[in-house]
Amino acid sequence: MERLGIAFxxxxxxxxxxxxxxxxxxxxxxxVWVTEGxxxxxxxxxxxxxxxxxxxRLATGIIPIFSRTPYLLAMTACALDEVSGGRATLxxxxxxxxxxxxxxxxxxxxxxxxxxxxxxxxxxxxSDQPVSFQGQVLRLPTARRPYPLKGRIPIYTAVLSLSMARxxxxxxxGVLLNLAPSTHIGRVIExxxxxxxxAGRDPGGIxxxxxxxxxxxxxxxxxxxxxxxxxxxxxxxxxxxxxxxSGFTREVSALREAWGRSDREGALRAxxxxx
Numbered sequence: 001m002e003r004l005g006i007a008f009x010x011x012x013x014x015x016x017x018x019x020x021x022x023x024x025x026x027x028x029x030x031x032v033w034v035t036e037g038x039x040x041x042x043x044x045x046x047x048x049x050x051x052x053x054x055x056x057r058l059a060t061g062i063i064p065i066f067s068r069t070p071y072l073l074a075m076t077a078c079a080l081d082e083v084s085g086g087r088a089t090l091x092x093x094x095x096x097x098x099x100x101x102x103x104x105x106x107x108x109x110x111x112x113x114x115x116x117x118x119x120x121x122x123x124x125x126x127s128d129q130p131v132s133f134q135g136q137v138l139r140l141p142t143a144r145r146p147y148p149l150k151g152r153i154p155i156y157t158a159v160l161s162l163s164m165a166r167x168x169x170x171x172x173x174g175v176l177l178n179l180a181p182s183t184h185i186g187r188v189i190e191x192x193x194x195x196x197x198x199a200g201r202d203p204g205g206i207x208x209x210x211x212x213x214x215x216x217x218x219x220x221x222x223x224x225x226x227x228x229x230x231x232x233x234x235x236x237x238x239x240x241x242x243x244x245x246s247g248f249t250r251e252v253s254a255l256r257e258a259w260g261r262s263d264r265e266g267a268l269r270a271x272x273x274x275x
Contacts, residue, residue, distance in 0.1 A: 169195025
């Protein structure tokens with residue numbers, strides 16, 4: 001079933017996010033997603049949106065798992081679940097090495113294994129059973145669910161690589177893509193289904209979601225805004241690989257050179273009209 005959501009960056013004023021969430025609900029949107037990277041944390045923004053709305057789902061898109069312990073994230077998710085009346089959705093991802101190590105000061109160690117264990121541990125913490133977990137990366141000797149839930153909290157994982165897509169097929173309720181051309185989306189869906197079959201799950205039960213950059217008109221300022229988003233992500237190795245796999249090798253080479261000398265204007269010029 002096709003559904004439409006809308007995403008807000010966490011650097012927006014809280015009043016803008018709450019007004020946008022109300023408008024999204026009034027116009028029949030299924031979900032509101034709030035990013036987390038720079039700016040403010042996603043959960044604070046979503047809590048404000050929860051108070052201002054009644055029906056629309058409220059999702060993190062995405063939370064980098066290196067910035068919080070699983071138990072702290074479970075506590076925060078339980079709080080959003082209560083405030084929203086069971087409308088919370090978790091979007092999780094491993095983030096990017098430069099940001100994780102440079103901003104949070106945490107080693108970017110075994111990201112895929114960490115994500116696998118993180119999701120497994122969260123599901124245990126959301127149950128009403130005692131939890132004792134010993135993984136390769138994460139350990140939790142003993143814990144219980146922080147707070148009773150009003151609803152089940154779906155977990156989406158951010159997907160760029162096909163290996164991450166296969167992992168999502170094994171462990172997640174849904175996947176969240178970003179800046180993905182249609183050819184890449186097809187490959188991701190195949191990989192998600194492959195992972196689901198490996199885990200004995202129904203491939204059709206896993207939701208496929210994708211952020212799509214949109215501009216309200218064709219004015220040059222709108223086009224440049226979208227170009228800036230593509231260029232900004234083009235400074236990250238994961239996205240460089242995605243862009244290359246999507247046929248933009250020349251642009252990626254120019255993006256690497258531009259960001260290597262901290263040349264934002266050069267990075268903007270590297271994003272071709274075709275891209």
